[in-house]
Amino acid sequence: MRTEEEGRRPVPDILDRLQPLFRDVLDNPSLTVTRASSGLNVPGWDSLAHITLVAETEREFGIRFALGELETLKNVGDMVDLIERKISA
Amino acid sequence: MSLVSVVFLFGFLPIVVIGTHLLRDFVSAKAAQAWILGASLVFYAGGSVRFLPLLLASAAFNWGVGRALSSPRYAQPTRKRIMIFGLTVDVLVLCVAKYTNFIVGIFGGGRVAHWAFPLGISFFTIAQVMYLVDAYERLIPASSAFDHFTFASFFPNVTAGPLERVKHFVGQLNDIGGQDGRDERLARGIALMAIGLFKKAVIADSFARVADAGYANVATLSIAGAWLTSLAYTFQLYFDFSGYSDLAIGAARLLGIRLVNNFNAPYRSRTMSEYWQRWHISLSNFITTYLYTPIIRSMGRGRVTVHKACVASLLAMTIAGFWHGPAWTFVLWGTLQGAGIAAYQYWKRLKRPMPDVAATIVTFLFINLTMVVFRSPSVPTALTLAGRLVYAPEVLGVGTVLNAIPSAAIRLIALPIAFGGVVAFAGPTSSELVEGFQLRRRAAAGIAVAVAVSVAFIVAGTGSDFVYRAF
Numbered sequence: 001m002r003t004e005e006e007g008r009r010p011v012p013d014i015l016d017r018l019q020p021l022f023r024d025v026l027d028n029p030s031l032t033v034t035r036a037s038s039g040l041n042v043p044g045w046d047s048l049a050h051i052t053l054v055a056e057t058e059r060e061f062g063i064r065f066a067l068g069e070l071e072t073l074k075n076v077g078d079m080v081d082l083i084e085r086k087i088s089a
Numbered sequence: 090m091s092l093v094s095v096v097f098l099f100g101f102l103p104i105v106v107i108g109t110h111l112l113r114d115f116v117s118a119k120a121a122q123a124w125i126l127g128a129s130l131v132f133y134a135g136g137s138v139r140f141l142p143l144l145l146a147s148a149a150f151n152w153g154v155g156r157a158l159s160s161p162r163y164a165q166p167t168r169k170r171i172m173i174f175g176l177t178v179d180v181l182v183l184c185v186a187k188y189t190n191f192i193v194g195i196f197g198g199g200r201v202a203h204w205a206f207p208l209g210i211s212f213f214t215i216a217q218v219m220y221l222v223d224a225y226e227r228l229i230p231a232s233s234a235f236d237h238f239t240f241a242s243f244f245p246n247v248t249a250g251p252l253e254r255v256k257h258f259v260g261q262l263n264d265i266g267g268q269d270g271r272d273e274r275l276a277r278g279i280a281l282m283a284i285g286l287f288k289k290a291v292i293a294d295s296f297a298r299v300a301d302a303g304y305a306n307v308a309t310l311s312i313a314g315a316w317l318t319s320l321a322y323t324f325q326l327y328f329d330f331s332g333y334s335d336l337a338i339g340a341a342r343l344l345g346i347r348l349v350n351n352f353n354a355p356y357r358s359r360t361m362s363e364y365w366q367r368w369h370i371s372l373s374n375f376i377t378t379y380l381y382t383p384i385i386r387s388m389g390r391g392r393v394t395v396h397k398a399c400v401a402s403l404l405a406m407t408i409a410g411f412w413h414g415p416a417w418t419f420v421l422w423g424t425l426q427g428a429g430i431a432a433y434q435y436w437k438r439l440k441r442p443m444p445d446v447a448a449t450i451v452t453f454l455f456i457n458l459t460m461v462v463f464r465s466p467s468v469p470t471a472l473t474l475a476g477r478l479v480y481a482p483e484v485l486g487v488g489t490v491l492n493a494i495p496s497a498a499i500r501l502i503a504l505p506i507a508f509g510g511v512v513a514f515a516g517p518t519s520s521e522l523v524e525g526f527q528l529r530r531r532a533a534a535g536i537a538v539a540v541a542v543s544v545a546f547i548v549a550g551t552g553s554d555f556v557y558r559a560f
Contacts, residue, residue: 047381052398054382068226068378
């Protein structure tokens, strides 16, 4: 069960926790993603990478994305916002 | 009634658009919506009156299931059973309507006579499946019956997409015929329709003359004839389906509804993964979200490996292929798409990227090969044509193809074919053209010329219906 403190994690912390996942999944140790990063501007971020990122994110944060939410994740910012909503719900 | 018919373009659609705006201005948005719902039912009945009750029954059934899924009365396990029941009924109806003869044939039975599958059923079934899953996942509230029937029967996309989500569509119903940005919206809708009409009536139907001539003589094609035939169909399908999509999206825009984009210059793709992000985008999104992802998730919560992803791609794309129609050619086509995506995933692991031009050429040649399977009436015909791409007794002669087309027609189609061959690979896309569109005299003249030439081609009788209307 999440503590109340964990439920109020600020957004930058979510982005920090996502960085190693992106580096690992996209196999790019020097990668730094920002809220604007997406499949359009990050090499290797295709549909397989996307679903892998989704799975790794779900594991890291102990959450589950609904299928219908996956299409709304167009960039890292969308992911961060949705993760924040889910962990604070 | 087809979106490319003179009756639709110059009779039905203008009446619906004018009526929508008059009702919106002088009565209410709901009256305009009711007008569009009525027009949609007339449109569907005009194409397939005997199956109109099925469309209405499907809308009513899924609306009811959606209401139940949104009700606080049911606990989670019950909601899951309701969703599974709804999805099962939808898929069963689709299977019975579309695949009865195919399945009977597998078990050695004869064909069921006069079995015609309902217009648009593949598309409206997918739209309802997405609705039920979204309602189950509590991503959308239950829609009203009025909104749901408007969504399910919406005439611009009911026959062949683009596949819409209830959430995206219903949220726009208040904008129907609205005054905000009306002039710009109407101008852009007309521009997009003019581009789509030109793509279909002029370019796609010109390629179709060559493709049809070649496919009627597969057994006697030279190597060059086989390439001419296969390439002609590859370009035909793109201009046919993207032209249809432009017409559907443009028609919806005239009414104040934005449908999702369906194409983004797919033949410029460097990989098969990229191709499926640019080709039939609304179906591709459905496949990724509602087939590929659940298949991956069903493989356990461990790391998504490239092997798992490749198996999921093969399965999801094979199902998507079969969705296109009751034939082994579509199954094989889907499997080849999955194999192409899987091959790219393994290639990527080698970390030896090709130059962009080489990657685009390799991807396009693979797409062209899969289109041979897609177009052929049977797998043996597809294999014969594919074989002739590499070996045939004659190498260069294309008389088998060209002699089957009247010389007057060849003069008519030569320019559109050359134009189509270029714009598939270079220049702005339809949506880029329309987004940058400014209503100036030159643009209006361009639209007028595009429409006039298209109508001339339609009246000259070279045209055919949209390929995807048969799915």
